[in-house]
Amino acid sequence: MDLVKWLSTRDGIAHRADAAAHGFSPSHVRAAIRAGHVHRIRSTWIALDSAPADLFTAAAAAGRLTCLSLARRRNWWIPDSSDGTDDQHHLQVRPNAHRLRTDVTFHWARPLVDRGDRVLQASVEDALAHIAQCLSSEDALSVWESAVKVEHLDLESMRAVRWPDSASRDYANTVRGMSDSGLETIFVVRLSPWGVPIRQQVMLAGHKVDVLIGTHLVVQLDGFAFHSSSADRTRDVAHDAQLRLRGHTVLRFTYAQVIHDWAYVERTVAAAVARGLHLSPAAQARRA
Numbered sequence: 001m002d003l004v005k006w007l008s009t010r011d012g013i014a015h016r017a018d019a020a021a022h023g024f025s026p027s028h029v030r031a032a033i034r035a036g037h038v039h040r041i042r043s044t045w046i047a048l049d050s051a052p053a054d055l056f057t058a059a060a061a062a063g064r065l066t067c068l069s070l071a072r073r074r075n076w077w078i079p080d081s082s083d084g085t086d087d088q089h090h091l092q093v094r095p096n097a098h099r100l101r102t103d104v105t106f107h108w109a110r111p112l113v114d115r116g117d118r119v120l121q122a123s124v125e126d127a128l129a130h131i132a133q134c135l136s137s138e139d140a141l142s143v144w145e146s147a148v149k150v151e152h153l154d155l156e157s158m159r160a161v162r163w164p165d166s167a168s169r170d171y172a173n174t175v176r177g178m179s180d181s182g183l184e185t186i187f188v189v190r191l192s193p194w195g196v197p198i199r200q201q202v203m204l205a206g207h208k209v210d211v212l213i214g215t216h217l218v219v220q221l222d223g224f225a226f227h228s229s230s231a232d233r234t235r236d237v238a239h240d241a242q243l244r245l246r247g248h249t250v251l252r253f254t255y256a257q258v259i260h261d262w263a264y265v266e267r268t269v270a271a272a273v274a275r276g277l278h279l280s281p282a283a284q285a286r287r288a
């Protein structure tokens with residue numbers, strides 16, 4: 001395998017020590033650089049034109065992708081205010097790193113997990129610790145919930161990590177890994193102070209529902225990534241019908257409503273609770 005093909009199997013970018021370990025001598029690498037087949041990044045990295053911009057930036061800054069940058073790369077849920085509108089790369093760098101770049105958000109900290117000098121991505125734990133400091137409490141908790149779900153993280157192990165700050169420790173003790181999306185986390189976090197029992201991912205009528213308030217008020221949250229096809233919509237309508245036949249009230253909210261019109265969502269749920277729709281029909285009859 002030649003150097004270009006080898007690099008293409010590694011996201012188009014690699015540490016020169018790894019290239020040497022795979023049989024590409026320094027003279028071989030220098031020849032490829034002179035021929036324009038690969039680019040030299042500082043003295044330690046080489047890359048193809050096709051290398052992802054975020055990894056290229058990390059190599060150029062002697063850092064590792066972390067925080068929102070790692071969240072995007074690992075497909076964690078990201079709040080709308082950060083997803084696609086934040087052009088900053090988030091990099092974990094050593095405390096003595098330079099601050100010359102203006103297009104990067106630097107996280108100066110000793111890593112919780114030191115992965116060595118040949119990687120361009122921080123550990124999951126380090127990224128979560130940086131998210132705890134970088135985002136609002138609600139958004140940070142949403143990303144943490146998504147990370148737990150996507151990465152299949154063990155909650156007990158998470159709580160045993162020696163987190164560097166109280167915010168990270170609080171999130172580690174709070175996350176449950178129950179949310180199918182950050183949208184679901186936001187909804188639950190905002191309604192938790194109400195004092196009404198709220199459960200997530202409860203099996204009802206043969207399928208899981210996003211949120212169950214009390215025993216009979218079902219809330220389904222339709223995010224961007226779900227419920228988009230005709231088949232999905234048909235399945236949802238059929239499930240809603242089965243829930244209603246069993247005495248449940250079903251409320252559906254879109255991503256845009258939860259994120260951009262929370263007052264409407266809150267008002268609608270409050271009206272349902274005020275009418276006792278979160279109670280069983282028998283309990284409602286007793287209240288009448």
